[in-house]
Amino acid sequence: MAAAGLSEREQAGCRQLLELLGTEELLALTDTITNRLVHPESRQEAISAILVYSQSVEELLKRRKVYRETIFKYLAVQGIAVPPSSEKHQLIAYVKQYWDGKLPSNGSESGERKTHAESQEKRSKSPQDDVHHLGEEFCQWFFELLNSQHPLGVKSEEKWGPQHFWEDAKLKFCYNTLEKNMEEYVGAEMVSLRLLSLVKEEYILFNPNLNANGLKCVMSRHGLVLVAVAGTVHRGNVCLGIFEQIFGLISCPIQGNTWKIKIVNLKIVGQNALEPGVQIEKPSIKYESNQLQELYDGKELAVFEPHKF
Template sequence: MPNISAHHIDGLRDLLINNENTPILLKLVKNISKNMCLIEPEAALTFVVEQVGDVHKLLSKKHISKNLLLKYLQARHPGTATDFTKSDLIMRVIEYWDMDKKSDNNGANETEQFPINLFAKQFSEWFYNNLNQTQIQLSDFWIDGALQLRIIADDEVQDVECSSSVDVLNTLVNTKEKFSFIFNLNLTSDGVQGRIDPYGLVIVLSCGTLHTVNQCVGVFESLFGLLRDPFGDNNWKIKKLKLLLRSQNAAHRHTLGASSSLMDALQLPVSNEAVDY
């Protein structure tokens, strides 16, 4: 088991899994493994974490340059001095991750009880329980409900778009049955949150892991846009759904902070206004 803490792994993910630095992560894998080739970034990060087992040692690797660490810090703390040694920068990056965790914990304690987040948790649990049991119904969607589904597996990307409730329902059910997926929702505040977009849609963001009978096979990320239906007992119905299914080694609980497809929506402000369930 790796000795690197979960929040340091999240920090390494933030540092290394992006367009600029993922090639460096893949070079690390080849260096540590003597030329093993992994091209899926999450699998590569998991391998490096398990093999090195120490965050200081990992950041000290020659592929992770002083300039890379400095650029990372300056992006998050503009004005960071440039006259640090690499050892100083490693300590400052780790301190930043530790402070970020404390800030996240304080913020989570305050915001996870906001009505919008309680609503998001209740809705997500209801939806994925029903999807796992194939009990989702046509009446759960607006008639013009839209779905954007992306499936990433074996380096192939499949995109499906639907613009009617019938097509959305059929696509969800058929996809689940085709792969025999069970959706394991992350019900913590790291895995389910709510927002309200500028157009009044209630946005529910959720993520978790994908399982078959015997193993964890990947992760999922979802964004729901919900509106009340005044002609349907004023119930909340799904107006739009963006769903990402990605095959990968999921050694750790999947979080919203690691959900690349949800980054823009996570920037929406968190509202403390009442939400009627």
């Protein structure tokens, strides 16, 4: 019987792909997906738990522990040739097409069909799609890494620190519990340490809502990518309230065109400061794309006042 969120074909394919991961990665992935409620004693138990608790192929393959290289290797093993420069979200699309029977393996797809498929993809894909995928992958990476710094969190192989920020990075942190407070920090070290303290010392965990309403991304004409995300904040089993966060990302060419954080604007509204009747299950970003772009004045984000949740 197939897992609740996966078809039998998807389950079989995911099992083959997960076999390419190391045991430590499988166990860490199981901890993340099951919130450490399942403790497998073998690789197969770990894979089974991952499949059972995964709601969709996208949710599973977008996980940080499912590396781009692993997906590429899986496609190669299946005899599917894809451009080596393909980004992770493109590789996931190839995998889905293969499992749907739309992408034959062993190079049996004719050159004419490949050309047609590639042209169709180019026509249907816009620059905004690329920016949205970038924002989505960034948020998955950022919040998984930040939450891993919690004393009880699932530890990440990657290290948190100022290396993920530009030297002149800025953080504007507004929190509203019983009264409004604003903090500002400048410099990669200070920004990194303040965000770290929220999780490591104040025991806060961030749960971003990465669906269409909880995540919006745009690129300014100067190349700054603005990523706006909303979600809930928790301490233990208690939901403390909601957050809205806007990141400004700039590409760093000397580090292989990776993206580093230039600006962080964070607002947290405590549950006791919410208006009566406000639903917090799925916080959303109320900004339209053009409004988000207008927040950028060519130098930095202005002190923002997010829309009411």
